Amino acid sequence: MKINFGRESQNRRSRHKSFQNSGDPGTMKIKLISPKMTLRPMDSEFKRVLSPSISLLVLANLTPNEHEVYIEDENAQKINFNDEPDLVGINVNVDTSPGAYKIAERYRQKNIPVIFGGIHASAKPQEALQHGDAVCVGEAEPVWQQILNDVQKGCLKGIYYHDRPVDLAQMPLPRWDLIRKDKYLYTSIVCASRGCPYHCDFCYNSCDYMHNKHRNRPIENVIEEIRQLGTREVMFIDDNFIGNIPWTRDFVRAITPMKLRWHAAVSSNIGQHLDLLDAMKTSGCESLFIGFESISRQSIASVKKYQNKIEDYQQLIKEIHSRGMMINASMVFGFDHDHPNIFQDTLEWLVSNKIETITAHILTPYPGTKLYNQLEKEGRIVDHDGTHYNTSKVVYEPKNMTREELYQGYLWIYKQFYSFKNIIKRMPATRSQRLPFLLFNLVYRKYGKIACQLARLGFMNRLGRLARRLSYGID
Numbered sequence: 001m002k003i004n005f006g007r008e009s010q011n012r013r014s015r016h017k018s019f020q021n022s023g024d025p026g027t028m029k030i031k032l033i034s035p036k037m038t039l040r041p042m043d044s045e046f047k048r049v050l051s052p053s054i055s056l057l058v059l060a061n062l063t064p065n066e067h068e069v070y071i072e073d074e075n076a077q078k079i080n081f082n083d084e085p086d087l088v089g090i091n092v093n094v095d096t097s098p099g100a101y102k103i104a105e106r107y108r109q110k111n112i113p114v115i116f117g118g119i120h121a122s123a124k125p126q127e128a129l130q131h132g133d134a135v136c137v138g139e140a141e142p143v144w145q146q147i148l149n150d151v152q153k154g155c156l157k158g159i160y161y162h163d164r165p166v167d168l169a170q171m172p173l174p175r176w177d178l179i180r181k182d183k184y185l186y187t188s189i190v191c192a193s194r195g196c197p198y199h200c201d202f203c204y205n206s207c208d209y210m211h212n213k214h215r216n217r218p219i220e221n222v223i224e225e226i227r228q229l230g231t232r233e234v235m236f237i238d239d240n241f242i243g244n245i246p247w248t249r250d251f252v253r254a255i256t257p258m259k260l261r262w263h264a265a266v267s268s269n270i271g272q273h274l275d276l277l278d279a280m281k282t283s284g285c286e287s288l289f290i291g292f293e294s295i296s297r298q299s300i301a302s303v304k305k306y307q308n309k310i311e312d313y314q315q316l317i318k319e320i321h322s323r324g325m326m327i328n329a330s331m332v333f334g335f336d337h338d339h340p341n342i343f344q345d346t347l348e349w350l351v352s353n354k355i356e357t358i359t360a361h362i363l364t365p366y367p368g369t370k371l372y373n374q375l376e377k378e379g380r381i382v383d384h385d386g387t388h389y390n391t392s393k394v395v396y397e398p399k400n401m402t403r404e405e406l407y408q409g410y411l412w413i414y415k416q417f418y419s420f421k422n423i424i425k426r427m428p429a430t431r432s433q434r435l436p437f438l439l440f441n442l443v444y445r446k447y448g449k450i451a452c453q454l455a456r457l458g459f460m461n462r463l464g465r466l467a468r469r470l471s472y473g474i475d
Contacts, residue, residue: 026066026152027066027067027068028067028068028085028086028087028148028151028152029067029068029069029070029083029084029085029086029087030063030067030068030069030070030085030086030087030088030089030148031069031070031071031072031083031085031087031088031089032056032059032060032069032070032071032072032088032089032090032091033071033072033073033074033079033088033089033090033091033100033103034052034053034056034071034072034073034074034075034090034091034096035074035090035091035092035096035099035100035103036048036074036075036096036099037075037093037095037096037390038095038096038387038390039390040390040391040392041392041411041414042414042418042445043448044444044448044449044451044452045449045452045453046185046444046448046451046452048075048076049075049076049183049184049185049460050184050185050186051184051185051186051187051189051235051237052071052073052076052179052184052187053073053091054174054189054191054237055091055117055118056071056089056091057071057174057175057176057178057179058171058172058173058174058175059089059117059140059144060174060175060178061172061173061174061175062140062141062144062145062172063144063148064145064148067148069175069178070178071178071179073179073183074099074103076180076183076184077183079103081106081107084110084112085107085112086112086113086151087112087113087114087115087148087151088103088104088107088112088113088114088115089114089115089116089117090103090104090114090115090116090117090118090132091117091118092116092117092118092119092120092121092128093118093119093120094119094120094123094366094367094386094389094390095386095387095388095389095390096120096386097120097121097127097128097386098385098386098387099387100116100131101131101132104116104131104132105131108132108133113133113134113151113156114131114132114133114134115132115133115134115135115136115147115156116128116131116132116134116135116136117135117136117140119204120366120367120368120386121135121136121137122135122136122137122138122207122209122368123204123207123209123366123367123368123369124367124368125137125159125209127367129158129159133156133158134147134150134156134157134158134159134160135158135159135160136160136161137159137160137161137209138161138162138209139162139165139166139194141162141166141170141171142162142164142166143160143161143162146160147160161209165194165195165213165215166194166215167215168193168194168215168216168217168218168221169217169218169221171217171221173224173225173228174225176229181461182460182461182462183460183461184460184461184464185460185461185463185464186235186464187229187461187464188229188231188233188234188235189234189235189236189237190222190225190226190229190234190235190236190237191217191236191237191238192216192217192222192236192238192241192251193214193215193216193217193238193239193240193241193243193244193247194214194215194238194239195213195214195215195239195243196214196239196240196243196267197214197240197243197244198240198267198305198306198307199304200303200304200305201302201303201304201369201370201371201374202303202332202363202364202365202366202369202370202371203369204366204368204369205239206369206370206371207368207369208368209368214240214243214244216243216244216247216251219247219250219251219254222251223254223255223258226255226258226260231468231474231475232258232259232260232261232472232474232475233260233261233262233468233472233474234260234261234262234263235262235263235264236262236263236264236265237265238264238265239265240265240266240267241264241265241266242266242267242269242270242273242276243267245273245276248276249276249279252276252279252280252283253279253283255283255284256279256282256283256284258284259284260283260284261284261286261468261472261474262283262284262285262286263285263286263287263288263289264285264288264289265288265289265290265291266288266289266290267290267291267307267308268290268291268292268307268308268309268312268313268316269307269309270288270290270316270320271312271315271316271319274319277319277320277323278323280325281323281324281325285325286325286326286433286436286472287325287326287327287328287356287436288320288325288326288327288328289327289328289330289359290316290327290328290329290330291305291308291330292308292313292329292330292331293305293308293330293331293332294310294331294332294333294335294338294342294346295310295313295342295345295346295349296310296335296337296338296342297310298335298337299332299335299336299337299338302335302336302337303335303371313353314353317353317354317355321354321428321429321430324430324432324433325433326356326357326428326433326436326437327355327356327357328356328357328358328359329350329355329357329358329359330358330359330360330361331346331350331358331359331360331361331413332360332361332362332363333346333360333361333362333363333406333409333410333413334362334363334394334396334398334401334406335363336398336399336400337399337400338398338400338401338406339400339401340400340401340405340409342409343409343410343412343413346413347413347416347417347422350417350426351417351422351425351426354425354426354427354428354429355426356426356428356433356437356440356441357437357440357441357445358414358417360410360413360414360417361391361392362391362392362393362394362406362407362410363396364389364390364391364393364395365381365395365396366389367389375396380396380397381395381396382395382396382397382403383395383396392410393407394406394407418441418445418446423438423441423442423446426441435470435471436467436470436471436472439467439470439471443467451463
C-alpha cells in the first residue's frame with residue numbers, strides 16, 4: 001500500500017463543525033450521488049441509464065436504520081442542490097471526477113461534509129482530498145460505520161482504508177427500493193465476486209490500493225439476491241465470472257434449475273474448461289463478454305495479459321458459438337506495437353469470426369495503474385482532463401502512429417463493424433440468437449440515439465423488458 005496519508009489528511013477535520021439535525025440527534029440524512037458519465041462518439045443516452053450504480057445500493061444497505069439515506073443519479077435525474085443532508089457521498093470514476101468535484105463544492109459551500117469513494121478516488125485519494133473532506137479507499141464495508149460516527153463527531157479523518165480484503169459473506173443486498181427502476185434500461189444486475197486473479201498493467205487491478213485477491217460470495221447469498229430481483233434474466237457484473245473455476249462450477253450447477261437467461265464477463269482461458277462451457281449453456285448462459293483486447297501477441301504481452309493466448313482465440317470462438325452463445329469482444333487499440341494497419345486487420349478478424357458485438361477502446365492509462373505510471377515516467381501523458389479518460393480520447397503519445405491516426409482508426413472500426421454489410425456477415429448461425437443480435441446491433445448501437453429518445457419518454461425500463469421478452473421469451 002503506497003498511499004501517502006500526509007499530515008493534512010491525518011489531522012483533517014470536517015468542515016461540518018458540529019453535527020446538527022432538526023430531528024433525533026442520533027440520526028443523519030445521508031445523500032449518495034452518482035455523477036453523470038461522459039459519452040463516447042458511438043454512445044447514446046442508453047449508456048448512462050443502462051443500469052444504476054450497484055455499489056451505492058449496497059452502501060445504502062450498510063447504513064444503520066436510524067439514518068435516512070437517499071440516492072440521486074445524475075445520469076437519470078438532475079441533482080437537487082436545495083436539500084440539506086448531513087453527509088454527501090459521491091462515487092467517482094476518472095471520467096466523472098471533474099463533475100463529481102463540482103458537485104462536492106456546491107455542498108461544501110453550505111458546510112456539508114463530502115466523502116468520495118469509487119475506483120478513481122481510491123486510486124488517487126490525495127487528488128480527491130483537494131475537493132472533499134474524506135475519501136474511502138477501496139472497500140467500504142469495514143469503515144462505513146466509523147465514517148458515520150466521525151461525521152457525527154465533526155472529525156472526519158481524511159482517508160479511510162481497511163488493509164484486508166472483506167469477507168463477502170457479510171456483503172449486504174442492494175437497496176433497490178431507493179431508486180426508480182423505470183429510469184433504467186436494465187436493473188437485473190448481480191455481483192457474485194470481487195477482484196480478478198489477473199493484474200494486467202492497464203487495469204485498475206494493478207493499482208497499489210487493490211487487495212489483489214479474487215473472492216466469491218457464498219452461493220446461497222447470490223441465489224437469494226437473484227430470487228429477490230423477480231426476473232429470470234440476469235447480468236453478472238463481476239470483473240471475471242470464472243476467477244475461481246471450482247466456485248463457478250458449483251454455482252452454475254446450483255442455478256440450473258432456476259431456468260435463467262444470463263450473461264457474464266469471463267477471461268479467455270474459459271476455452272480450457274469446455275465442460276464448464278457446457279454447464280454454463282445448460283444453465284441458461286446467452287452471451288459472454290471476453291477481453292480479447294488485441295490480435296497482436298506483442299501487444300498482449302506488453303501489458304502482461306498472460307492469460308490470453310492468441311493462437312487459441314479462433315478455437316475458443318468456435319466453441320462458444322457451437323453452444324449457441326454470443327460474444328461481446330473487448331478490443332483495445334494504441335498499444336506500443338500497434339501500427340495503423342491494426343484497425344483493418346482487426347476488423348477482418350472480427351467479421352470472419354462472426355463476433356456479435358464489440359466494445360472497442362483507445363488504450364487509456366487510468367491514473368494509478370501500472371500503465372499510467374509507466375507512460376508518465378516516459379513523459380508521454382499529454383492530456384490530464386479527466387473527462388477524456390473514457391477510452392474514446394487519445395491522452396498519451398502512441399509510438400507507431402499519430403494521435404490523430406489512432407483516434408480516426410478507432411472511429412473507423414466502429415463505423416465499419418456496425419455497417420449493414422458487416423452486420424449481415426456477422427449474423428449468428430444459431431437462429432435463437434438472431435433477434436437479440438439484431439436488437440443490440442441496430443436498436444442499441446447503430447440507431448441507439450434515436451431509440452433512446454423514444455425510450456426517454458418514460459418507457460426506458462419497459463423497453464428493456466420488451467427486449468427480454470422478444471429475445472428470450474421472459475420478463
